[in-house]
Amino acid sequence: MSFKNHYSKLLYFIFFVFSCDDPNQPSDIWDPNDSGYPTPFISNVYPSDSAYSGSDTIKISGGNFKDNKDSIFVYFNTGLAEILSVDDSTILVIPPNVVSDSVKIKVAVQGAFLFGYYSKNYILFPRIIQYGNFDAIDESVWGLAVDAYENLYVGLSIFPEGKIDKLTAPFGSREEGFINSILQTPYSMRIGPENSIYYVDGVNPYIVKQSLITGVPSFNTLPGIVSDLDFDQNGNLYCGGSDQGLYIVDSELSSIIASDYTDVSIKAIRVFESHVYVAGNYSGEEDDVPSIGVWRNQILNTDGSLSEKEIVLNWVEVSNGSSNITAITFDENGTMYIASDANIALATYSTEGVFNELYSKIIFPPIAKMIWGNHNFLYLNYRGEPRAVYRIEMDINGAPYYGRQ
Numbered sequence: 001m002s003f004k005n006h007y008s009k010l011l012y013f014i015f016f017v018f019s020c021d022d023p024n025q026p027s028d029i030w031d032p033n034d035s036g037y038p039t040p041f042i043s044n045v046y047p048s049d050s051a052y053s054g055s056d057t058i059k060i061s062g063g064n065f066k067d068n069k070d071s072i073f074v075y076f077n078t079g080l081a082e083i084l085s086v087d088d089s090t091i092l093v094i095p096p097n098v099v100s101d102s103v104k105i106k107v108a109v110q111g112a113f114l115f116g117y118y119s120k121n122y123i124l125f126p127r128i129i130q131y132g133n134f135d136a137i138d139e140s141v142w143g144l145a146v147d148a149y150e151n152l153y154v155g156l157s158i159f160p161e162g163k164i165d166k167l168t169a170p171f172g173s174r175e176e177g178f179i180n181s182i183l184q185t186p187y188s189m190r191i192g193p194e195n196s197i198y199y200v201d202g203v204n205p206y207i208v209k210q211s212l213i214t215g216v217p218s219f220n221t222l223p224g225i226v227s228d229l230d231f232d233q234n235g236n237l238y239c240g241g242s243d244q245g246l247y248i249v250d251s252e253l254s255s256i257i258a259s260d261y262t263d264v265s266i267k268a269i270r271v272f273e274s275h276v277y278v279a280g281n282y283s284g285e286e287d288d289v290p291s292i293g294v295w296r297n298q299i300l301n302t303d304g305s306l307s308e309k310e311i312v313l314n315w316v317e318v319s320n321g322s323s324n325i326t327a328i329t330f331d332e333n334g335t336m337y338i339a340s341d342a343n344i345a346l347a348t349y350s351t352e353g354v355f356n357e358l359y360s361k362i363i364f365p366p367i368a369k370m371i372w373g374n375h376n377f378l379y380l381n382y383r384g385e386p387r388a389v390y391r392i393e394m395d396i397n398g399a400p401y402y403g404r405q
Contacts, residue, residue: 042116045118046059052126053127054094054097056094058094059092060105065088072091075106079095081095082361099125099126101123104118104122127392128362128390131379131390132152134389136386136387139387141155141156142156143188143369145199146191146379146401147191148405150374151166155181155185157184157185163178163180164210166179179212179215181199183206183208187202187203187227188228188229190401191212192403193231194211195212198403206220206221207229223244223257226247227240229269231271231401232299240269245259246306261309263282267279268280268327278297279295280292289311290314295311318349323340323342324340326370329370329372329378331394332398334350335348339369345367346367346370346380359392366382371401376393
């Protein structure tokens, strides 16, 4: 028998064996009669044409969505959205951090064979942008201040003397070395009366007042180290720092203690309406005092005299973490904004006592400084990797900073 005939018979035998029905063989995986779950469809999206990426809530209306978040997938181009809630006809989502003017929105439902598409191209705008183009390695940014014209002043730590750069509104064009600081680190800064900038360095008991016109400085020594400062409506400047108290500083840079903050290391100060708000770390032995919190003192008269302090916020309790508060500010409705160095970058605390983390998909800790502009821009000093100054476009205006007026 030739090799060719032998090989042909072998192939025939293999074909015969494997073509026989096996009663134990499983049935087909694919059911040709299965049409799948009904294809989802999108009839409307609100807002209808655009939103801010990574932050806005978008409502998608349509059908065949199911009512289980784990069975729904919403894509903005290739980015997956966060599902907030869903029923058979409505999905609420936060879009991914995608920025584009031609976004395709599509919905996938587990069990359905096809996507449901939104018929229009969608626009996702950036909620947050990098502002000022600072070198993340060679430039150490600290204090932030804004003047009445929305120009941002940025303190940079340089040995042996620091500097203050100016970012001119609206595009943040940078004027390097606008002011030569007489302190190595302009750590916290505020624009004040007489077209001057006031600043402290967080490690020495000095306060500096420097003209934005001439650059001529004046300074004085305070009773203790100062970490932050803010003006009230009457031109009084409140300063505070490590375990001493809250000081009032007058136009000649003389100071008196306005309130006792023994055992509190003050990290941030903000005046809102008729109160001075103080964030800090408590190191005393009283059990009913939070280890990290926000206090406030009522401003009693035009000379800046203060009431006794009262606790406003127990940070450890609401944040469920071990981060430190680094900055506080307010919007025009009285909601407090809190920045921290870990776990939570930015949070809000409403006048009704409701605490919420804000924009966690696009803002990350640590945040070292935070200041509101004159309208709806919020500026952040991000000290992570890579370090940068950011500008956030908020949906509300900030409360006034009185020194700018």
